[in-house]
Amino acid sequence: MSVTPASSQRSTLMALMLRLHFYLGLFIGPFILLAALSGTLYVLTPQLENRLYAHLLFTDSQGAPRSLEQQIFAAQRVAGVQTPLVAVRPAPSAGHSTRVMFSDATLKAGENRALFIDPVTLAVLGEATVYGTSGALPLRMTIDYLHSGTLFGPLGRYYSELAASWLWVAALGGVALWVLRKPAAKKNLRRRHATLGVVLLPLLLLFSATGLTWSQWAGENISQIRQWLHWQSPALNTGLGAVTAQSDEHAHHGTHAALSTAPRNPWPGLFDGVLLQARLHGIDAARVEIRPPAAADRAWTVSEIDRSWPTQVDAVAIDASNFKILDRLAFAQYPLVGKLIRWGIDAHMGVLFGVINQLLLALFGIALCLMIVWGYLMWWRRLATLAITPPGTQGIVALWRRLPWRVKGGLLPLAAFGAWLMPLLCLSLLLLLLLDSALSRRR
Numbered sequence: 001m002s003v004t005p006a007s008s009q010r011s012t013l014m015a016l017m018l019r020l021h022f023y024l025g026l027f028i029g030p031f032i033l034l035a036a037l038s039g040t041l042y043v044l045t046p047q048l049e050n051r052l053y054a055h056l057l058f059t060d061s062q063g064a065p066r067s068l069e070q071q072i073f074a075a076q077r078v079a080g081v082q083t084p085l086v087a088v089r090p091a092p093s094a095g096h097s098t099r100v101m102f103s104d105a106t107l108k109a110g111e112n113r114a115l116f117i118d119p120v121t122l123a124v125l126g127e128a129t130v131y132g133t134s135g136a137l138p139l140r141m142t143i144d145y146l147h148s149g150t151l152f153g154p155l156g157r158y159y160s161e162l163a164a165s166w167l168w169v170a171a172l173g174g175v176a177l178w179v180l181r182k183p184a185a186k187k188n189l190r191r192r193h194a195t196l197g198v199v200l201l202p203l204l205l206l207f208s209a210t211g212l213t214w215s216q217w218a219g220e221n222i223s224q225i226r227q228w229l230h231w232q233s234p235a236l237n238t239g240l241g242a243v244t245a246q247s248d249e250h251a252h253h254g255t256h257a258a259l260s261t262a263p264r265n266p267w268p269g270l271f272d273g274v275l276l277q278a279r280l281h282g283i284d285a286a287r288v289e290i291r292p293p294a295a296a297d298r299a300w301t302v303s304e305i306d307r308s309w310p311t312q313v314d315a316v317a318i319d320a321s322n323f324k325i326l327d328r329l330a331f332a333q334y335p336l337v338g339k340l341i342r343w344g345i346d347a348h349m350g351v352l353f354g355v356i357n358q359l360l361l362a363l364f365g366i367a368l369c370l371m372i373v374w375g376y377l378m379w380w381r382r383l384a385t386l387a388i389t390p391p392g393t394q395g396i397v398a399l400w401r402r403l404p405w406r407v408k409g410g411l412l413p414l415a416a417f418g419a420w421l422m423p424l425l426c427l428s429l430l431l432l433l434l435l436d437s438a439l440s441r442r443r
Contacts, residue, residue: 009404014180016399017173023396023432024170025375031163032170033372035211038147040365043350043358045140053137056116056126058095065091065119068098068275068290072268074122075100075115085265085292086112089135089305090275091119092286101130111141133289133305134349148214157216158424164211165218165425171197171204189381193374196367203364210348213341218422225421233338237327238299238317266292270300270320277323278302278316282330285312292320299326307346309353311339395440396433 050057065071068090076083079102089099098119101112110132116125131141142151149156178194197204212218226232271290278288285304292300303315317327334342346352350361400408419426 009407010180012399012402013407014177015394016396016403017177017180019394019396019399019436020432021170021173021177022379023436024166024173025372026379027432028162028166028170028428029372029375031159032167033369035147035160035163036365036368036372038143039207040362040369042140042143042147043361043365045136045143046350046358049137049139052139053128056128056137057097059097059118059120059125060095061118061120061123063120066122067269068271069269070122071098071117071119072100072271074117074124075102076268078115078124078127079113081265083113083265087292088271088290090288090290097125099130099135134351135305160211161215161218161424162428164208164215165422166428167211168205168208169425171201171208174198175201189374189378193371193378196371196374200364200367200371204368206344207348207364210344212422213345215424217424221421231335231337231341233334233341234329236301236303236315236317236329238293238301240297240299240319240326266320273323274300274302274318274320277318277325281316281325281328283314283316285314287312307342307349307351311342311346311352313342395436397437398440 068088072085072088076085079100084103085100086103087101089101091098096119097116099114099116101114104111104113107113107129111129112131113127114130114135115127117123118125128137129141130137131144134140136144145151147160149159149161152159174194174197178198213222270292275288275290278290283302283304285306287304287306289303289305290300291303299317300320301315301317304312306312311331313331315329316325318324319326331339331342343352347357350358353360394402
């Protein structure tokens, strides 16, 4: 039976994808597994934090809350009047505490020292280190550092970028292999691995894309693309005479370094007036954050921080000298792309749809871990039968050379764009090719 050129090309392409998919599972799989495990833990921490830090977050006091001025004074008696005050989060409802945040030179970027105040009795319930716009407490903060890689030092962040860079390649390659060579019914492990990959494909692509926006190198390139395409989210103008930088959807993991450089502590009584003015101009979410200016030429800001559904992230800039509204930013004014990016990041964080979002992401994380484990079991079985690199197996470079130029011509521009967009993917691919070449020569 003769082999047609079309079938030969298809076999070559399939062998190339299979070889690359095998390497990704073997060497990139551990990074994806760590990201999946830590991400699953992260989305389950809000309820754990509510139990673990209930003595800080909740209170049984009954009665009318005191003014923010009085609550801030109570916090300053503990933190010190000279300690820079960076933000205040009033109690969102009865039974909750007010969070007064101070900068601390001993903490990492994005971290603040928070004192929790009973809004009725003015008792200081305790203090803890908090992180980012999400206000993560120590438990969630540690898991967040593990997920992002910052827990491992300056180079640790690249592990999460490596996982996000290859996740979409592994997902699409696995689905392509499933279409080209559907697993036989008797090969239950391979069939379960492939079927689960097909089912999870939309979420795999979503998490790869949103994860890349947080990354070091790829994240900067994505920001550049958004700037070229005018896909940036609108920003609140907090300047008393100048326009500020663009907004950052990743403020959940962001740093409020500018807040730590405030020139002086504002008078606590201003917080009540600023909040009242914001309420009169449409800031109606229960959860808000009040930030004094970071410099003399900046305005106060009051921002909604409820990123559940429906999303409430409106913000206003206020000149505290006359309580005049300088600028207002409403989420309804965001362009469609800006809204999609906001919702995609919040879905990645597990906050968009509350508990439903958390459960969905937990199931996704567990399924992804299971799929990776099944992949390693298949590799172990092949290792046991010495079938990893059977005689006659060609390497990636040799298979690439066998492809016709029209196929290469279609793939090369995509590869070039991917190399620019995701430099870490390009560097790791070169290492994989060197390893594969070495193994091919050995065979």
